[in-house]
Amino acid sequence: MMISLLILLPFFTQAEDDIQNVSDFQLIGITQDLFRQQGFDVPRGSLDIQDVTGWGRVLYIKMRSRRTTQMDDILMSFTVGGGIYPYATNLDYIAVISEVSFKENEQLILAAPAACCEQLFSSQVDVDYFSDNCLITE
Secondary structure, eight states: OHHHHHHHHHHHHHHHHHHHTOOHHHHHHHHHHHHHHTTOOOOGGGEEEEEETTTEEEEEEEEOOOSSOHHHHHHHHHHHHHHHGGGOTTOOEEEEEEEETTTTTEEEEEEEEHHHHHHHHTTSSOHHHHHHHTOEEO
């Protein structure tokens, strides 16, 4: 029994490493799947991962509002961003780019630490805490 456990241990360790080292292409696919589960079809071109000086690795989500309020869509984008964090713990921030409808197509860029988005996704923090302590306006 002990021998079989020792044989399987490296397999589980490797599987955990693979989850955390998903390629950017796969990570964007996972993000699209999470959006689809929420009823949104987000094109691959609306998602991007970049290394940004001073910020680290950032997942950008360009959001077009399709719900009743734009804030619901933005919050849902951060929640989905938090859902992918277990697959890419090397992400530092999630940034949501949204067109501001009352300002002649001006872009609103909000960002939050990826770990904080993961807490929102897993209901460890509520929306008020997230808004007050995590959101950064660019």
